[in-house]
Amino acid sequence: MHAPRRKHFNTVNAASLARWIVITIFVGLTGLIYVYLNLQLYHQGDRKKALENELVSTRAQNEVAKGQINVLTSHGAMQRRLKEGYLKMVPITERNIVRLNLPAHPLGEDAVQPVANKRAGR
Amino acid sequence: MKWNSRIRCALVCLAFTALFSAFSFRLVYLQMSRHDEYAELAAEKHVYRQAIFAERGEILDANNQVLAHNTPVETVVADATHLNNRDALIPVLRDALEIPANELSEKLQGERRYIVLKREVPTAVATLLREKLRAQNLRGIYFERDSTRVYPNGSMLCHVIGFTDFEHRGIQGVESSMEEYLHGQDGYRFIEHNRAGQEMVLYRGSEHAPRNGNQVRLTVDLNLQNIVENEIDAAMREYRPQKATIILMRPQTGEILAMANRPAFDLNERSEAKPEQMKNRAIIDMMEPGSTFKIVTAAAALNERKVRLDTTIFCENGLWNFGGRPLHDHKAYGELSVQDILVKSSNIGAAKLAISVGDQKFYEYIRRFGFGERTGIELPGEIPGVIRPPQAWSKISITRIPMGHEVGVTPLQMTIAMATIANGGKLVTPRIVKSITKDDGTVSTFSPVVLRQVIAPETAAQIGKALRGVVSDRGTAAAAAVPGFTISGKTGTAQKVDPRGGYEQGKYVVSFTGYLPSDHPEFVGLVVLDDAHTTKPELNYGGLVAGPIFSRIAEKAARYLDLEPHEDIGKPTAAGRVALTNASHR
Numbered sequence: 001m002h003a004p005r006r007k008h009f010n011t012v013n014a015a016s017l018a019r020w021i022v023i024t025i026f027v028g029l030t031g032l033i034y035v036y037l038n039l040q041l042y043h044q045g046d047r048k049k050a051l052e053n054e055l056v057s058t059r060a061q062n063e064v065a066k067g068q069i070n071v072l073t074s075h076g077a078m079q080r081r082l083k084e085g086y087l088k089m090v091p092i093t094e095r096n097i098v099r100l101n102l103p104a105h106p107l108g109e110d111a112v113q114p115v116a117n118k119r120a121g122r
Numbered sequence: 123m124k125w126n127s128r129i130r131c132a133l134v135c136l137a138f139t140a141l142f143s144a145f146s147f148r149l150v151y152l153q154m155s156r157h158d159e160y161a162e163l164a165a166e167k168h169v170y171r172q173a174i175f176a177e178r179g180e181i182l183d184a185n186n187q188v189l190a191h192n193t194p195v196e197t198v199v200a201d202a203t204h205l206n207n208r209d210a211l212i213p214v215l216r217d218a219l220e221i222p223a224n225e226l227s228e229k230l231q232g233e234r235r236y237i238v239l240k241r242e243v244p245t246a247v248a249t250l251l252r253e254k255l256r257a258q259n260l261r262g263i264y265f266e267r268d269s270t271r272v273y274p275n276g277s278m279l280c281h282v283i284g285f286t287d288f289e290h291r292g293i294q295g296v297e298s299s300m301e302e303y304l305h306g307q308d309g310y311r312f313i314e315h316n317r318a319g320q321e322m323v324l325y326r327g328s329e330h331a332p333r334n335g336n337q338v339r340l341t342v343d344l345n346l347q348n349i350v351e352n353e354i355d356a357a358m359r360e361y362r363p364q365k366a367t368i369i370l371m372r373p374q375t376g377e378i379l380a381m382a383n384r385p386a387f388d389l390n391e392r393s394e395a396k397p398e399q400m401k402n403r404a405i406i407d408m409m410e411p412g413s414t415f416k417i418v419t420a421a422a423a424l425n426e427r428k429v430r431l432d433t434t435i436f437c438e439n440g441l442w443n444f445g446g447r448p449l450h451d452h453k454a455y456g457e458l459s460v461q462d463i464l465v466k467s468s469n470i471g472a473a474k475l476a477i478s479v480g481d482q483k484f485y486e487y488i489r490r491f492g493f494g495e496r497t498g499i500e501l502p503g504e505i506p507g508v509i510r511p512p513q514a515w516s517k518i519s520i521t522r523i524p525m526g527h528e529v530g531v532t533p534l535q536m537t538i539a540m541a542t543i544a545n546g547g548k549l550v551t552p553r554i555v556k557s558i559t560k561d562d563g564t565v566s567t568f569s570p571v572v573l574r575q576v577i578a579p580e581t582a583a584q585i586g587k588a589l590r591g592v593v594s595d596r597g598t599a600a601a602a603a604v605p606g607f608t609i610s611g612k613t614g615t616a617q618k619v620d621p622r623g624g625y626e627q628g629k630y631v632v633s634f635t636g637y638l639p640s641d642h643p644e645f646v647g648l649v650v651l652d653d654a655h656t657t658k659p660e661l662n663y664g665g666l667v668a669g670p671i672f673s674r675i676a677e678k679a680a681r682y683l684d685l686e687p688h689e690d691i692g693k694p695t696a697a698g699r700v701a702l703t704n705a706s707h708r
Contacts, residue, residue, distance in 0.1 A: 045323030056267070060194035060245050067193040067272055074274035075187075075348050 168314045169327065176306030178271065178290055179335030181283060181297070183344040184379075184556055189283050190297065190389075192269040196248040200237040202230060205262035214260065215239065218251040239263075242270050271297075273389035278351055279342060280389050281402035282381050282501065282554060294400065296338060296554065298502045303558050306335035337559040341377035346370055349678045350380040357671050358384050361654035367403045367533045368671070369648045370679065373541035373637060375570040376550035378499070379645060379679075405497075405504040408530035409650065412616030412664070413467045413598075414635050415526030415536075417543055420464055421585050422487035423475040425577040431461045431584050437470045445517035449473060465591035467598050467613060473521035481512040481520055488523070490576045491539045492549055493531050499552045507531045526616055533633075537648040540635040543589070544610070544643035547582040549573045586610045590640050593669075602634055602669035604677045606687025610643075611636020611672070613664035618653060629653045634668035638676050644683055647672055 071077060081087045152160065181190040198219060205211060208230055216223045219240045229237050243251075248265050255263055271286050284295020291305070292298035312327030350368045357366055363384075370380040383403045387395030401407065423429045440454030451468050463471030476484050488494065494509030508530035515523075522528045534552060542549045551571040558566045577585075589610035593602045598613045611634055618629035633650040637643040649668040656662045680687075 041324050042322075049321060049323050057245075057249075060267075063192065063194050063269075064245060067191060067274075070188045070191055070274040071272070074276075075278060075344055076276050077274075079348075 169312050170315065172311050172313050174309035174311060174330075174332045175267070175269070176308050176332035177269065177334040178286070178306060179304040179337045181300075181304070182337060182339045183342050183347075184340060184377075185343060185345070186339070187344045188274055189279065189340070189344075190271060190273050193272045194245050195242045195268050195270045196245060197241045197266040197268050198239040198243055198248065198251070199264050199266060200230060200239055201262050201264065202232055202234050202237060203262075205230065207258075207260055210258060211255075211260050211263070214251070214254050214258065215263070218247060218254065219243065241268070275344070276390060277386045277388045278344075279347055279381070280386050281383050281400070281404070282340070282342065282378075283389060284502075285389055285392050295402070295501060296340065299500045300338045300555065300558075303336040303338060306561075307333040309333070334561045336561065339556045339559065341372075341375075341379065341554055341556045342381065343379050345682055346679055347380040347382065349675055349682065350382045353671055353675050354382045354384055357649075357651060357654075361651055361656065361667060363651040363654040365403055365407070365652045367407070367648070367650045368675065369404055369533060369537045370675070371537050371541055371552060371646045373544040373550065373643050373646050376538075376541070376552045377556070377570075378552055378554045381554075402501060402503070404533045405499065405501055406532070408505060408507055408532060409631050409652070410529065410616040410619055411526040411531050411536050412614035412631065412633065413469075413472075413526055414540075414612045414614035414633055414664075415529065415531075416464060416467065416472045416524060417585055417589070417612055418488055418491050418493075418539060419472045419476050419479075419484070419524035420460060420588065421491075421543065421577050421581055422479045422484055424460065424584055425487070425581040426479050426483060428478040429460050429475065431588060432459050434459050435463065435471050435474050437463075437468050437474075440470075442470045442473070442521075444473065444521045447518050449518075449521050461588040461591060464585075464588045464612065465594075465597045467592075469521075469525040472524040476520055476524035481515060484520070484523070485509070485512050487576075488529070490549070490574065491542060492573070493529065493535055493539070497532075497534055497538060497552050499534065500555045504534075505532060507535055526614060533648055533650050536633070536635055536650075537646055540612070540637060540648070541646040542576050543582050543585050544637040544646050545582070546579040547575055547577040549576050586640055589636070593636065597665075598663070599634055599636075599665035599669040601665060602636060602673045602676075604638060604673055604680060607638050607676070607680060607685070608640040608688070609636050609638045609676065610640045611669075613669060615662070615664045628659065630662050632662060632664040632667045634664050634672045636672060636676075638680060639685065639688065644685055645676075645679060647675060647679075649675070 078087065082089065178192055180188055180192075183189055198215075208227070212223050212226050212230070215221065215226050221240060226239070229239060251263075252265060255261075269290070271290070273280075273283060273285075280295075282295050284292060284297035284299075286297050287293045292301040297304065309330045309332030311329035314322045314325040314327075316322050350370060354366055354368050357363070366384045368380070368382050369378065371378050381402075381404050383401070385396075385399040387399040392400075424431070429435070434457045437451060437455035437458050439456055440451045442449045449470055451470050453466070455462075455466060455468050455471070458466060458468055458471050460471075460475065462468075463475065479487070488509055494507055496504045496506050510519075510528070512519075515528075519528055538549065538552055541552075549572070551573055553568055553570075555568055557568065560566075587610075589612055590608055591597050592613065593599050593609040593611050599611055602611050602613075603609060614631075614633040614635070616631045616633075617625040618631055620626045631650065631652050632654055633648065635646070635648040637646040649671045651667055651671075654662060654667050656667065661667070
């Protein structure tokens with residue numbers, strides 16, 4: 001004699017399942033975001049390093065250029081150019097010089113004392 | 123059985139508890155008690171202290187023209203353990219660094235981890251090499267940033283500027299004396315590397331920024347220096363002396379406007395310079411000044427009121443026996459006023475002036491003029507000179523010292539003595555550094571320091587008046603005159619001291635020191651030539667050799683400083699006549 005067969009169903013608690021699914025998705029997303037942000041940080045770090053290198057290189061180029069300007073405009077270089085005829089000096093004639101009657105500097109002041117030219121007043 | 127299973131269960135639990143307790147205790151011990159020790163060990167493996175190099179400060183002239191600056195360069199190094207293709211690497215390095223292939227292969231042999239291949243490689247060359255290595259996938263070559271000191275003016279002002287060593291530390295000149303200010307302080311940051319040896323920027327630790335060196339501005343005016351350098355070069359060509367020194371100084375402030383020595387060297391090729399070329403003779407060479415020292419003798423006698431400018435002294439007609447030894451004048455003079463003793467440069471007259479002052483007092487005046495002590499200029503290696511105390515004098519010293527014998531002075535000390543006369547008797551400390559500018563723009567300037575009033579202003583004025591006569595037709599330095607200006611000056615011709623004792627025959631140190639204009643001196647100058655070669659021995663005098671050099675420098679300097687001539691320029695000058703006379707001798 002068989003007992004009347006009753007169909008058994010496992011009851012699923014939908015609310016609980018939904019909660020777990022949400023939690024799982026949340027945790028998964030959090031992990032992915034964490035990994036993404038971490039990678040972004042590395043990426044930004046590499047960019048920062050590249051920019052720093054670029055900055056150093058630009059600064060170095062600037063220093064080299066400044067150095068070349070200093071060398072090319074030095075007294076020795078100018079004199080060489082003058083000798084070679086690349087530069088020419090035009091003397092300023094006396095009548096083209098205007099001298100100001102500045103008051104004399106007090107003794108001890110470390111500046112070249114301009115000399116008042118009496119002829120300027122004439 | 124039941125008891126046994128319970129017992130077994132309890133034992134297993136106890137064992138697990140004990141085991142995990144032991145683990146826990148060990149963990150706590152390692153993580154807390156020995157945390158610092160292990161953290162340090164871990165850091166040593168991964169964390170590196172990366173240096174951030176400070177830049178050395180620039181050196182500028184009084185008008186902000188650059189005298190010394192830095193240029194970035196790179197040092198190429200190799201790690202032999204990282205090299206992946208030596209055969210391919212050597213030709214690339216050979217072409218880029220211009221190093222012979224055999225030298226390169228020798229260097230790269232073995233397993234050394236740090237091999238310096240070449241220093242001071244220009245950045246452009248290093249960039250090209252880096253690209254080539256990357257293109258050919260060659261590993262094991264690294265580049266370290268560095269800088270090199272460049273001196274745009276080559277040999278100009280070389281003894282004053284000085285230079286740095288391998289580690290960028292000043293070892294001569296202002297580079298050395300101002301090291302503290304120029305050097306700066308390197309910074310650092312802690313970084314971590316990944317397994318490939320690349321920095322992980324994310325894990326950067328603390329950072330300490332570098333402090334760049336300060337900018338040092340000198341009192342030297344490169345335009346005046348250029349005038350002096352041209353003239354000293356011309357003098358070297360004309361007279362072929364062993365060595366020469368020229369100094370220009372502003373008497374009121376003690377500022378050195380120009381300072382040149384020969385022989386000299388190129389600062390950019392200093393490795394090829396000989397020690398003799400590197401000496402700043404203005405401060406480390408001792409000389410017997412000769413007659414220029416008579417300004418000290420006359421100043422002492424006048425300041426002590428033993429004589430007046432017009433007091434006459436009998437000069438023994440050119441030969442005086444004192445202490446059993448003869449003292450000569452270059453001409454036979456009878457009665458000479460104190461003024462004329464300076465104008466004619468009488469040795470006998472100067473000796474009698476010193477005797478009137480007395481040993482002790484005369485010695486005091488010598489010391490008060492700054493002889494026998496370092497001037498305190500901001501340059502390394504200065505010597506004090508040799509001034510013996512009266513106790514160590516011989517019987518005839520009182521007649522020899524007044525004419526600049528038996529004393530050892532530096533050219534700078536002699537310049538300062540003349541500056542004291544020009545400055546109304548005030549002794550001002552010479553200085554070569556005008557200001558120091560910090561990285562943040564703060565400027566510290568140095569004020570003139572008046573050390574002492576050596577002689578009364580009236581005495582200084584009297585000496586100045588007498589020295590005008592020296593640069594006249596009557597004096598010994600007519601050739602030092604500058605058209606349009608009055609000059610006070612004094613010549614010196616001293617026989618050269620033989621290091622083995624006594625004096626060298628036919629060899630002289632000729633000098634001229636003076637200032638311009640006489641009434642309101644703008645600069646004091648000194649010209650010294652050691653062992654000048656003239657066409658005739660009788661032309662080897664301070665007034666005939668050093669005087670004209672001073673004249674040319676003073677004329678150009680006066681024009682540059684825009685000094686107003688106060689005499690008719692068109693008037694034929696004594697200098698012109700003497701120059702012609704000298705020319706006719708040759």
